[in-house]
Amino acid sequence: MQTVSLHDIEAARQRIAARTAPTPMVFSSSLSERFGVPVHLKLEQRQTTGSFKLRGASNAVASLNAEDKARGVVTASTGNHGRALAHAARLEGVRAVICMSKLVPANKVEEIRRLGAEIRIVGNSQDEAQVEAERLVADEGLLMVPPFDDPAVIAGQGTLGLEIVEAVPDVATILVQLSGGGLASGVAAAVKGLKPSAKVIGISMERGAAMKASLDAGHPVQVEELPTLADSLGGGIGLDNRLTFAMCRDLLDDVVLLSEAEIAAGIVHAYEREREIVEGAGAVGIAALLAGKVEPAGPTVLILSGRNIDMGLHRSIVCGPAKRERAA
Incomplete structure (x- = not known):
């Protein structure tokens, strides 16, 4: 089976060093106090184009x-x-x-x-x-240049995993966005290569999660693509998927799905408590914790994967029903 190795990811970091920026890792006081373990936010939404891509x-x-x-x-x-x-x-x-x-x-x-x-x-x-x-x-x-099912793309996304382990060497749990699987498989390959004991959990939305449906079926399947706040996580994985399906199957420890209300609550928390503007996909790690769908064990890292949300939509979310549902 073709795959992407830790060596490939380390080579990618050298190749893109002058083209991308290492992004900050910050400690979340609000989430750490609430869940009783250190929770860190990888601020990948601050990447040059506003996302890990x-x-x-x-x-x-x-x-x-x-x-x-x-x-x-x-x-x-x-x-x-x-x-x-x-x-x-x-x-x-x-x-x-x-x-x-x-x-x-x-x-x-x-x-x-x-x-x-x-x-x-x-x-x-x-x-x-x-x-x-x-x-x-x-x-x-x-x-x-495929968005995810490509060895060079996966290796590039995996450089984020290298930065996570370097910034939080004792990391125990990492919540990573799961769509076509480029980010999830790359991060998991890097993290498992450096720290095999760490758990990597994929987070997606209930509306049209193609990778989750494929993993449940045991092979790539096609699902209906539906409108969602986590629009960046939409789309299929390809019925002829060569890399990311197998890597996600073999490397992810779990997959969690979120409702639209839960995703909205994550956006609200990111803005009001962390002072970060993120799109729906960027908020799913926070949302999974707030919804009680992941119980963090030990130091935990959440990836804020992107900020490219329509600001009118963002205002309506942070001022709307999700505000009343958010955690205190």
């Missing part, structure tokens, strides 16, 4: 040879990977085409356009956007 995209583009760079790159994205690939490609002077569904929030589409990438809006799911990306590979010779 820059790590994988930068490693993928930096790994290309001159001939591949001349072809240009294409991907299907729920927004954050597209933004990261657009940024990484612009730094290298490479053409980038980003295919997205109609479910991708307008603010994410506009940021990708601002970075100079070409945009294709196709269909109502990431799977439909993926079909368009594959057409561009066949018809125009562009090079596919």
